[in-house]
Amino acid sequence: LIVGALVPEGRFLRRITGRLPVGLSLAGRGPLAKVYAAVTGCGRRAVLSAFGVSVVFNIINVLINWLCGQAVGAGIGLGYFFAATPLLSVSGLVPSIGGWGVRETVSTAVYAPTGxxxxxxxxxxxxxxxxxxxxxxxxxxxxxxxxxxxxxxxxxxxxxxxxxxxxxxxxxxxxxxxxxxxxxxxxxxxxxxxxxxxxxxxxxxxxxxxxxxxxxxxxxxxxxxxxxxxxxxxxxxxxxxxxxxxxxxxxxxxxxxxxxxxxxxxxxxxxxxxxxxxxxxxxxxxxxxxxxxxxxxxxx
The missing domain is CATH 3.40.1190.20 (Ribokinase)
Incomplete structure (x- = not known):
């Protein structure tokens, strides 16, 4: 969400990443710079619309996880889910091999392993x-x-x-x-x-x-x-x-x-x-x- 909010501020992001290696910098011709240029090339309105959809999706995801916790009497506050759920969403982007991977590790770290x-x-x-x-x-x-x-x-x-x-x-x-x-x-x-x-x-x-x-x-x-x-x-x-x-x-x-x-x-x-x-x-x-x-x- 933070990255999404900063996407429209192109000059600011390029300035703070300009001293990073080419592969991590948003300035120049590195891979991240090309992706960033493609996203911002859609225009400010499109980027903000996508950001808004992302916010709504993540809030719904947080509420679903929180309600599941309430249903089983977990007694975990809503604030914890606002911190943990985005981590789970991001970790889910990394492929797992045979049920072992970043997603599974993060899930058991922020909650608990299933017996x-x-x-x-x-x-x-x-x-x-x-x-x-x-x-x-x-x-x-x-x-x-x-x-x-x-x-x-x-x-x-x-x-x-x-x-x-x-x-x-x-x-x-x-x-x-x-x-x-x-x-x-x-x-x-x-x-x-x-x-x-x-x-x-x-x-x-x-x-x-x-x-x-x-x-x-x-x-x-x-x-x-x-x-x-x-x-x-x-x-x-x-x-x-x-x-x-x-x-x-x-x-x-x-x-x-x-x-x-x-x-x-x-x-x-x-x-x-x-x-x-x-x-x-x-x-x-x-x-x-x-x-x-x-x-x-x-x-x-």
Whole structure:
């Protein structure tokens, strides 16, 4: 926009660029000088009209980006978008190679990289995740307060994992405690987070690697699983569910411990595994009804 505003002032621009190398100067016969001469040769009115269209286009572009941020509750002021959006527009003029280039670098610098997760499925059905948290790591306690605070009295439970910063999760836990909302913790991926996040959980549910990270020893037998569940229960949660893959799951409370065998699964195709919608309550009840350990008359 600044360059566009200065285009009509030809003598001024030629004067300040006259001492630059030929390739960068607007005076003489260099490439930029030829482009500049072609633009100004259209006449002052045409140049000003193009400048006006550019201003309107950039303002609309800024407003679109700002409204998108408002829609997702980003809490970013309009002034930031007036500074960042023109940078994105200019960087978009530089071609990218295979998704790598100036545009992508600038986008992640002025905003944040998008998070991504890759689910690896072995032939025997075992899975592993590779996670790049990206923008998840930008979640702040004040964001949680602003978005969850007004809703906490109306929710049935708080469910979270460890893919966001500890400080933000602690704020969510604090809000849930004050409102007497049940807390469910899916303790993954393994992170060196303090037990304050899960010691007041109604249900703490780590998988085997996550359990090992929490208790500090290997879960290589049923006895080790029971010891891990006891160690976790002693630190506060009302119930612990250890997810042990093909070995099933261990439900532990202060009253009892019980192993539940895994559902037999024969992997057929792993394409798009993990990209499907989660099960509905009807799906879960149907699966449980087929499980040999399921008692429909018990309190589940």
């Amino acid at each position: 991504a997760g890759v689910l690896l499925v072995e032939p025997d059905g075992e899975t592993a995740f590779i996670i790049a948290p990206g923008a998840n790591l930008t979640l702040r306690p004040q964001d949680v307060e602003a978005r969850l605070g007004p809703l906490i009295d109306r929710v049935d439970g708080l469910l979270f994992n460890f893919e966001t910063p500890e400080e933000a999760l602690l704020r969510a836990v604090s809000l849930a405690r004050k409102a007497d909302v049940p807390i469910f913790v899916d303790a993954g991926p393994p992170r060196p987070y303090g037990r304050a996040l899960w010691q007041d959980a109604d249900v703490l549910s780590p998988n085997q690697p996550e359990t090992e990270a929490l208790v500090g020893f290997l879960i290589d037998s049923d006895e080790a699983a029971r010891a891990a569940a006891s160690a976790l229960l002693s630190q506060g949660p009302r119930a612990v569910v250890l997810k042990l893959g093909a070995r099933g799951a261990l439900l532990a409370t202060s009253d009892a411990m019980r192993f539940f065998p895994a559902f037999p699964v024969r992997p057929v195709a792993t394409a798009r595994h993990g990209a499907m919608s989660g099960p509905t309550r009807i799906d879960v009840e149907t699966l449980l009804a087929q499980h040999p350990s399921f008692d429909p008359n018990a309190d589940h």
